[in-house]
Amino acid sequence: MPELNLRDYRDLFSGYTELRAQENRTVNITFVRGNNTLNSRSSTGGISARVYRSGSWGFASHPVLSAENVKAVLRAAADSALFLDSREKKNRGPLPADPTTSESDFSTTRPRRSQKELVEFVRELDDHIASAYPELAGRTVSLRCLDMEKRLLTADGSYARSMIPRSFIYVDLALIRAGQPVELFDVYGGLGQFEEQFSSPEELFEKIAGQHRHLVKKSEGVFADAGLKTCVLDADLAGILAHEAIGHTVEADIVRSGSAAGGRIGQEVAAPLITMIDYAHSYKGKNCPVPVLVDDEGTRAQDAVIIEKGVLKSYLHNKESAAHFKVAPTGNARAYQFSDEPLIRMRNTAILPGSSSLEEMIASVDDGYYLIRASNGQADSTSEFMFGVVLGYEIKQGRLRRAIKDTTISGVAFDMLKTVSMISGEMNWMSSGMCGKKQLIPVGMGGPALKCRVNLGGR
Amino acid sequence: MEKPTEIAREGLAALLGAGAEKAQCRFTQTTTDELNVDLGECSLLRTTFDTHIDLAAIKDRRKGSTSLNRSGGPALQEAAAAVIGLAAASAPDEAHEIAPAQPAAVFTAGASRPDRDKLYSRLKELLHEIGARYPRIMVRQAILDFTRTESALVNSNGVDFVTRKGIYRASVFFSSREGERVSSFNITGFSSRDLERSLLECGSLDTLLRQSTEQLVTRPLQGKFVGEVIITPDCLGDLLAFLSGAIGDGPLISGTSIYRDRLGKRIAAPVFSLHSRPAGGEICDGYFVTADGYAAGDLTIVENGVLKSFLLSLYGSRKTGLPRAVNDGSAFVVDPGETAFEEMVRSVKRGLLLARFSGGVPGESGDFAGVAKNSYLIEDGEIKYPLSETMIAGNFAEIFKSITAVSRERIDFGSALLPWVAASGVTVSGK
Incomplete structure (x- = not known):
């Protein structure tokens, strides 16, 4: 995320204000029945301001982090709060304040894998499923990673910086029984970037074997009694x-x-x-x-x-x-x-x-x-x-x-x-x-x- | 404001310059003015400006894609280089392709800027009318926004489309409360090119608000029976989402779609016809260009019960050898039937007026089970009373086949035009 010192704009706050810079970054790699249908990265970020005025809120955002845009969103949010307040006239008091400062970064410290290595990882997992369970009618293996990085400054004195990542591999397996598809998905992963959650495809083989055993039993399953x-x-x-x-x-x-x-x-x-x-x-x-x-x-x-x-x-x-x-x-x-x-x-x-x-x-x-x-x-x-x-x-x-x-x-x-x-x-x-x-x-x-x-x- | 076509062309040039053999770039800028009601009062005016760039490249039959929401400085060149890197990391696939050359076109619909005072006055008017007509209603959240989108899509085959669209959208989320009693929540929404009508006159809102007040007093159903359901226009979307999902890329490429061998064959009762009409003007909140770079056309999906088209993208079509759909789906229009809603109710011996389905997302088989929310028991041709703690189960594919009537009346949601649909064979169970 581009650097911009939010504190430089503190003097432009009007009343209770939050100024937040944020970027969400994603990785999405999908194999459907062996076909690499998606290999994508995305990044969505920008700057936003929210202003409180006697019980009414104004909010504005812009995708480009620049001094000019920070000033513009602060002005627009204040104008919107004024627009509403001038009509609603709620006359509510100030919000509670307990200023704090925090830095939390859950980024991995391990060497990052390239996109090609990530694709290979998912492909190896998919190849294993295809060879181990040839009777499957359908299989989808997806890697989805999300990094959420934020910086926040509030008028009451809080400043926070955070990077919270998560990484998951979704495995959806399907059998056809009596002409009808029977599916079972499972998800592996959690908090952290890819390198914190996964080291080799083999580590997931046993879990997928368990998922497959459940799927076979489900394909012979019955409707629950209501x-x-x-x-x-x-x-x-x-x-x-x-x-x-x-x-x-x-x-x-x-x-x-x-x-x-x-x-x-x-x-x-x-x-x-x-x-x-x-x-x-x-x-x-x-x-x-x-x-x-x-x-x-x-x-x-x-x-x-x-x-x-x-x-x-x-x-x-x-x-x-x-x-x-x-x-x-x-x-x-x-x-x-x-x-x-x-x-x-x-x-x-x-x-x-x-x-x-x-x-x-x-x-x-x-x-x-x-x-x-x-x-x-x-x-x-x-x-x-x-x-x-x-x-x-x-x-x-x-x-x-x-x-x-x-x-x-x-x-x-x-x-x-x-x-x-x-x-x-x-x-x-x-x-x-x-x-x-x-x-x-x-x-x-x-x-x-x-x-x-x-x-x-x-x- | 940036110039979408110039940025899209810049993105395309960057992809080709980085080594792409075929490439597509779509640049979209969106401005939204959104007024929010929380807990019955106007709480927030939110104005957002955003841009979005989708870049895709094919090289050596390998495809990479990325999206970002910044275009200034070196961002485009860096993203283009990253896409080529992603393509190099992908597996080769002969099915990757971009749309062929088509006549350049500019599509325009709706206003170019919102009337902010009218946004406010229409929302205040709605709160006032609800307070007067339905005093037990608590509007938990209502959102009225105007979104202006300018988009340009270009590709290396010469596709050059521009879309300019302005649309008002509303959603209202509410429940009723009287003393200790609380009704189930309900939610509905609609789109409009303008704010000429009061919001209460739009979509199904007035009907659902009235029903919410009735639903303060519910009764649980005792026992279990197999009966008929009349599915309301608000609830019909769940059924259509199942069908459109089952005839899309994923299940057809995977080979698990229950409709994989049903093109040209009957999948629903003859009274049921379904179209996707994003571009013809009948649906005001439609679209003009598909994600893979074609000018969108209107499409009949089911005609008199017969499946006429899958919803396959260019990639899905090349992957399966089946025809490509001329649009991306949604913007659904279900043809009206010949039966009045009241007449449909009179024909039900024992069943439900199903107004909202809250259940697990059905798998590809179409089997479903869930709670009938905001729904009513129908017995001997009369709507008796609102229900609580009532579950339903069945199969969506079978429901399409068992449709017995489609109503003459339809609700225009702006994003879809839908009737009431009666079907049989649903298991209804109480406590």
């Missing part, structure tokens, strides 16, 4: 449950618009086994998938304890919602592109581990399902959630039986969390997806396995 069922949700699903079912309902802007979590601070909303936290940057001394030290309003990011032993403790805040609720901001204001304004977003939302083992949880179910991998999810203002399940098995008399076809589970989050009766001891993180809320944003989701009762879609 209705309210006892299920063991593996960590992958517990993470998305934490994010979709609870996390969105406690985002303070959603709370203010009428979410089911509104007015329930201090109330029991889950079984006492449940503790859930939106971690800012680290868990037990290790980096979370999306470590946020300072958010995009310049607030030092703090862990937000959402549920503690079943009791709802707090919401997720930006400066404006914190002022409304008369609490401290939690550092949840995040923007995806340079041209996006910060919104209240989760960071690394997780249900904390318990003390059971996965094996004893499965053994305790007489008739139910073990659900392993989720796809997309969504939460409602009513706290009714759903997410897609692309891998699962029947449990009969405590033992795994047939695989099931793709299905969806749903429930009312605060009702469903009261049915949690066992929690496993592991903590697994996933972070390959993007959360959507006007803008996309990378998030981390974590959890152990949960035994609970949920509605299962089926026939």
